[in-house]
Amino acid sequence: MTHDPTALRALFHAARHGTGLAGHEAALEDAAAHLPLLTAALRLHAARAADAQVYDQPAAFEAFIRGGGNVPLYAQVSAELAAQAAGARSLLDIGCGDGHALFPALAAQPHTLECLTLVEPASALLASAVARAQAEQPALPVQALNEGLGAFAARLQPGDRWDIAQATFALQAVPEDERWAGLARLRAHVGRLVIVEFDVPPLTRGTDAHLLSLAARYERALGEYDGATRELVGQGFLLPMLLGQLDEQTAATNWEHPMPLWRERLAAQGWRVQRLERLCDYFWAPVFVLVAEAG
Ligand SMILES: C[S@@+](CC[C@H](N)C(=O)[O-])C[C@H]1O[C@@H](n2cnc3c(N)ncnc32)[C@H](O)[C@@H]1O
Incomplete structure (x- = not known):
């Protein structure tokens, strides 16, 4: 698990707002050491951000639910x-x-x-x-x-x-x-x-402990899929879920x-x-x- 929630928070912020990852190299390096799959998914997300429709979300959910730990x-x-x-x-x-x-x-x-x-x-x-x-x-x-x-x-x-x-x-x-x-x-x-x-776990939304826990959980989820399926599930389902959960403006949809x-x-x-x-x-x-x- 990464020990720098501030750097991780900056990466997630950039991913959510589509501002790209230029200037975030140190944060990416730190994250990659602890969360290699999630960092790779964030890089790919940033590279493809211009073409947001590239991943078929129903297909991504199907691949998610029919594979991995599901x-x-x-x-x-x-x-x-x-x-x-x-x-x-x-x-x-x-x-x-x-x-x-x-x-x-x-x-x-x-x-x-x-x-x-x-x-x-x-x-x-x-x-x-x-x-x-x-x-x-x-x-x-x-x-x-x-x-x-x-x-x-x-x-x-x-x-x-x-x-x-x-x-x-x-x-x-x-x-x-x-x-x-x-x-x-x-x-x-x-x-x-x-x-x-x-x-x-009894963690408060918005805290560093919650952020690090979310990152570790999504790292694990990405590791349950391989190759093209990991890319589809990661970009079309897991990353949108994670970024949505981090968005304070989004009303909670689960309790x-x-x-x-x-x-x-x-x-x-x-x-x-x-x-x-x-x-x-x-x-x-x-x-x-x-x-x-x-x-
Ligand atoms: C994660 S899915 C679980 C579906 C299914 N039980 C399963 O195990 O695969 C959550 C389900 O709760 C339903 N749901 C949402 N709001 C609800 C409500 N107010 N009352 C009953 N079900 C609701 C959703 O439409 C969705 O089908």
Whole structure:
């Protein structure tokens, strides 16, 4: 890890503002000694800044999610979801995305589900999840709701019930007020809640420690891809993510917490947290699973 956050900050500033890296040679040398892949990615980014559309961002995200540490991550998460769903008749997936965690879990073993409810505010992702359900689980009735947790929870009726509600890497994307109120409302309607999230370090945004931690995490992520894939993933996904996270003007779009906070907040709502443990390591932060019973 570099020991000069000031030099690193100057490099990131130049990358964010497209001012080029001329005059930053000393900072680049210092960074390259500790963060060789990230420094190379920043150099390439600066060289290509004039042609910002050169990388196809959906292709970069696809390459990212289907490679590197995402492969073992999703394998572990889907195995965990499959184990949790054993014997369940109804399943609610909140923020299911395109079902990248959900469908491998359903395919992993014969399941006992009689209905599946998908809640997802992004229309294109929900459409992909529905198409995948039709292709892979044609006999399973699916209710697809194009809305967020808050709107969904606000419309719950007394008779609405699911054996399991699950959310993988989705609750971090829900603004905190909406998320905690939604989970509190949900408690009367589900038997068990399964949450998979990142156990992020308790660092304050904007501090040197946070900056160095981000740099080290992205260095690791770049190292999980090779050759042309590293370039595509780095330039089209990881670097834009990192630079976006450093931009103070950008409104936060995720609200993550260290693992113990999830337990505290849910326990305060009356959820009985039965299990809280790390599932696997990942470049961003270790991944944990939390399993809570409603009653
Ligand atoms: C990182 S993705 C995870 C998708 C999927 N669960 C998976 O594991 O691959 C986060 C998801 O949360 C969804 N999301 C964003 N805001 C939400 C909200 N208010 N309520 C429910 N889901 C939301 C996003 O649209 C996105 O599909």
